[in-house]
Amino acid sequence: MNNVKELNKWANAHTYFTLDLVRIALGVFLFVKGVYFITNIPYLVDLISPIDNIGGGMFLVHYITPAHMIGGIMIAFGLLTRWAIIAQLPILIGAVLVNFMGEMHTESLFLALVTLAVCFFFLVYGSGKNSADYYFKMYQ
Structure with a gap:
């Protein structure tokens, strides 16, 4: 837990507006x-067809679209x-x-x-100063 706090302190000290825009x-x-993906399900099914023989094809379809939509909103707001990025990595x-394949x-x-690569960067960097996380942390 201390590592996350140290990373947050470092990120808040080195916050740039361009990183927030990224x-x-x-x-x-x-x-x-x-x-x-949710409006074009056949395209998504075609994309995951090489790994469909492993099993769980319908699970992947129902995991990818909500994870992208909800995770995208959370990442954009910095919440x-x-x-959210850990959910995107798989x-x-x-x-x-x-x-x-x-x-x-x-x-x-x-x-x-x-x-x-950008997700790995923000996994380490965090959400920055201009985010909902920082706002909620400062105004509890």
Whole structure:
């Protein structure tokens, strides 16, 4: 627990508005991706078809879309950012692996790798000063 507090103190001391904009953009991107998946279920089923033989295909469909939508909103507002990103990590790692197991789509592989890298950054950095987490912590 002390490590998280130390990371929060460091992040709050080194907060930049551009990083908050990147966090908000990540949240909006994940939310839009979740909306796209929920409106285009056959596309999502086609995406996860290389790992569907493992089992749990319908579970994945019902996990990916709400996790992207709810997690995207939480990340954009900076509310429980680390927990929301932890929920995104299995999806993003799976998005990278699906490109190697099935047909290779370089643009979606690049997008998944960039999103995964940004998520890892915010997993360590946290939500920053301009977030709901900071607001609730300061005004309890």
